[in-house]
């Protein structure tokens with residue numbers, strides 16, 4: 102039986118927004134891939150903890166001890182959520198961008214990095230800055246099998262030395278799911294390591310680090326139904342332990358001395374979390390991420406995926422009735438996709454469409470290049486006049502509309518969206 106009720110309550114269900122045509126309408130948030138609304142449960146958990154939070158790690162007071170305990174428990178909850186192996190480390194960061202920059206900062210000298218051009222900029226760009234690193238950017242594949250084969254060939258041809266593959270779990274543009282397990286097997290066959298950008302996968306599907314056999318995984322709290330400001334990098338300890346701290350400062354040090362020659366010398370912490378989490382950590386953020394992890398696990402990813410499948414079916418049926426719509430896809434019909442879909446409408450400017458959906462129908466989607474310029478360029482087939490910044494006005498003639506949803510989305514939002522789009526296009 103089709104059940105219209107979303108599986109988990111989120112904030113903002115009662116928010117109404119003004120329409121240019123007059124009156125108000127309840128807001129349909131269909132931009133979960135950028136930032137999802139927080140779960141009501143996360144908000145309640147944070148509110149219950151808020152009166153008790155205090156400084157962590159070095160505070161002697163009762164609330165400091167409690168906060169330290171909750172912070173470290175949050176780390177353990179995230180490790181459970183990700184199916185980490187016993188030696189894996191969970192490091193709290195600000196976001197996926199921060200996590201991948203952290204990993205780029207700890208690469209062994211001369212690491213060769215392999216990425217596809219289809220990545221989000223956060224997974225495409227940090228590697229260029231790593232000292233002595235060489236980046237190979239592979240062309241967009243047409244099928245998951247081609248992705249695995251292309252990686253296999255590239256790694257086979259690579260000279261000896263440390264290698265890292267960075268791959269997305271689900272595209273933030275097409276929503277298509279990548280063959281992570283097979284890519285990890287290819288990486289390991291050639292002695293390379295692999296980091297999974299799970300920013301879009303983790304909110305929708307069970308990510309199991311051990312089962313996927315990836316070396317690291319990164320995700321963002323604000324896409325996983327927790328508020329902004331906290332992200333995660335989890336995985337193997339060795340590269341993290343061997344490198345200089347990502348940030349230098351308090352907490353990352355064992356001892357600091359002023360030498361007789363007037364220099365300052367620091368001995369760093371060995372534990373990767375302490376070493377790379379200098380400064381006062383975002384305890385509330387970590388607690389919120391852990392609360393979201395628990396809520397998603399308790400709801401069950403099978404149930405969440407079923408809800409999303411129904412929404413995707415509604416979306417596809419609705420779009421199929423508008424022949425001017427072209428859905429952007431790498432892997433073609435039948436590709437496995439999470440609740441993220443981008444499209445263009447023949448004869449229409451994507452930014453104008455997105456603006457009209459908001460102003461006339463109270464629907465929040467996104468337009469632009471989605472911080473994945475090479476991918477969108479590939480999918481649209483051509484060159485923008487000025488790539489500009491993500492979604493900037495200069496891109497008006499070369500961008501797409503993205504609609505995305507998740508655990509808090511009622512069927513009505515998707516129906517309203519396809520109905521509004523059909524009305525606008527007619």
Ligand code: PMP
Pocket residue numbers: 134135196197198199221223224269271272273298300301321472
């Ligand atoms: N990777 C992917 C696939 C993403 O969709 C995003 C966010 N759009 C990021 C990385 C970066 O996440 P954040 O902005 O939270 O750092």
